[in-house]
Amino acid sequence: MSIVVVGSGINGLVAAAELARAGRTVTLLERAPRLGGFIASQERTLPGFVHDVYSSWHPLFVSGGAYALLGADLEARGARYRNTDGALTASTADVGGERRTVVGYRDPGRTAAGFSRARDRETYLAMLDAFGARAGTVFGALGGELGSGRTLGALGWRALRALGRRGVASLARDAMSSGRAFLRREFDGWEADALWAPWLLHAGLGPQHATGGVMVPVFAATLHQFGLPVVDGGAGRFVAAFESLLRDAGVDIRTGVEAEGIELRHGRACAVRTSAGVVDAGTVIASVSPQALYGTLLAESGAVARQRADAARHRPGRGAAQIHLALDRPVPWEDPALREVPLIHLSDGSGSTGVAVAQADAGLLPQVPTIVVGQQTLLDPQRAPEGKATLWLQLQEVPFAPVGDAAGLIDTRGGWAEATLRDRFLDRVLDRLEAFAPGVRATVLAADLITPADLHAANPNAVGGDPYGGDAELDQNLLWRPFPGAARHRTVVPGVWHIGAATHPGAGLAGGSGHLVAQQLLGRRSR
Structure with missing residues (x-):
């Protein structure tokens, strides 16, 4: 059959x-x-501008x-695939009047060198080494049939042989930890948290959720080894x-x-x-x-x-939104280090992202959303006419049916069907981007917003706008x-x-x- x-x-x-x-x-x-x-990819804004409509990396x-x-x-x-051998990902935010930016590279050593504290530089490389020893167990669990007692037994036995009892206990502790707890426990400075806590959103998690203590090293090790291919x-x-x-x-x-x-x-x-x-x-x-x-x-x-x-x-998770921009020129980042980074998070790490997650979970439009900024034309210039650029913005803290606005400025009555809500939300995102790239709004030739409601309409598997x-x-x-x-x-x-x-x-x-x-x-x- x-x-x-x-x-x-x-x-x-x-x-x-x-x-x-x-x-x-x-x-x-x-x-x-x-x-x-x-x-999927489409020319959603203007002819000649090719956008990855949903997923990209x-x-x-x-x-x-x-x-x-x-x-x-x-x-x-x-x-x-087009990939990077240099800069991978970055996070940037204003914290207490200070502009903070941290960049991750394919080279773990170069990434660690950007951390301000010597202990954190050593801890970062040690984290990756420790994950190397755990990788067989972690990926065995992620790639195995965990509903099977036979699989669980085999995983447990292999973990004991590879890690010993103390190693298994340490792994279990990290698996029960949130990403925020793990990063704050292991690192003294802000850089590791800012760089990797926002990545938890890409697993449907928030900084406060269990398993983040394992997923942070998974993301870091995977990106260092395999890059960000598009x-x-x-x-x-x-x-x-x-x-x-x-x-x-x-x-x-x-x-x-x-x-x-x-x-x-x-x-x-x-x-x-x-x-x-x-x-x-x-x-x-x-x-x-x-x-x-x-x-x-x-x-x-x-x-x-x-x-x-x-x-x-x-339960569905939080809704998400996508914004596609056709730009007259590449993003004029105030920090020149960001001009060569394929994927950037506008976030200070588990602090601002944790607040935005909590606001979205409460049904509110986040006052300061985490914005994922994808610069695919850095890796693949053919996606835009010469001298111009596409921009891929993803927001993973967006309620499907907003009951209010955390900033108290946007009327959410009528939901995403209301053009006013869509326009005001788009303005909030672009204003936040403008703060880090002055003049970027003037380069926008066209914009396309995909709301959580649009995601569900496009794919019924996205229950509640959750992809x-x-x-x-x-x-x-x-x-x-x-x-x-x-x-x-x-x-x-x-x-x-x-x-x-x-x-x-x-x-x-x-x-x-x-x-x-x-x-x-x-x-x-x-x-």
Whole structure:
């Protein structure tokens, strides 16, 4: 019987590709008119300005298991990367009247050299060395089936052998720590916190959330080793390469077709009912939200009543927004060090980002939001006409249905459908950018705002405008993602598997759950 993959985000693409290349018969269903989910590039502002509409940076993909299997084939089909060997990321903020900027480089030593305190310089390099010893355990957990007792037992045994009891206890402490606690415990100065605490937003976390004490070294080590690759010519070429690979492998791709239900025979999946008819299936891999899987696709199954109730209580994370700018010239950063940095956070670290997260969690527009500034044209100049630039702004602390404004200046009644709210929010972001790059507003030729409501409309997996698959606090993470009783990717319904950002290992452009399930179905990984 054939395998039907529902949804063509990164995990669906990876699962379909790995299974088809191994000789399985695969049908890929996508409700949208194109493949890719939150991977796309378009000229959204002006002709000649190519913007990565949603995700952009691929360090997690090029460092993962799916890339090891598929990378060469994707490159042969046009998915090539532009990367940096120098500056990687930076954070800048005004703190007590002082402008603070810290820059991270591919070279860890050069990064540490920018820290003001000798102890912190030593601690930073020691942190990376310690993570090297832990990497097998950490990535084994992130890439393993944590709902399996066999997997957990093997991980624990390997961790004891590699780290010893004290090392395992230290790792467990860091895993239970927030990023803020870890960074303030380990470092005396402000630089490490400012540089890496905002990165926790990219995992759907905040500085105050557990597991941040492990995720900070994960981000730091990954970026130092793999950089911040972007797809040459735009993320759309990545999707086009996947589509070419899938077609060459014989995958039956059906876009504009919505999966409406999974049909069962004797309790086992036998077909997928779609808006265009019924597709036979011995196995269904659903890259959908928990609400969609248990509340819609398996609505007729009595075997998942408990999971259906749990899915209804599954919490989305904070909403997010994207802003795309077409600029008449590159950003005129006041600090010249920022002019060569691909990705910058406007944040002082766990302080301002923690406040903005708390305000967004309370339903308020943050007074001082953390702004992720992507300068892709530094790496890939062809994305804009000569002498001009694109700018990719991401905000990860934005309520889906704002109940107020933390600054008390923006009327949020009517929500994101109101043009006034959209315009005032855009002004807040651009004013904040202007403070660090005087004159930048005068260079803006066109702007495009994508709100949390727009994200949900574009992709129903972004429940509540959350592109990270649900709140990543500890009770919905790791062993409990998306919730207890559904932590394994193989569901209680025979033949039905669940993948995507809502499942372990969570969000990120790695294809981790798609790769894990494909390898289990091929008998190469323990179930």
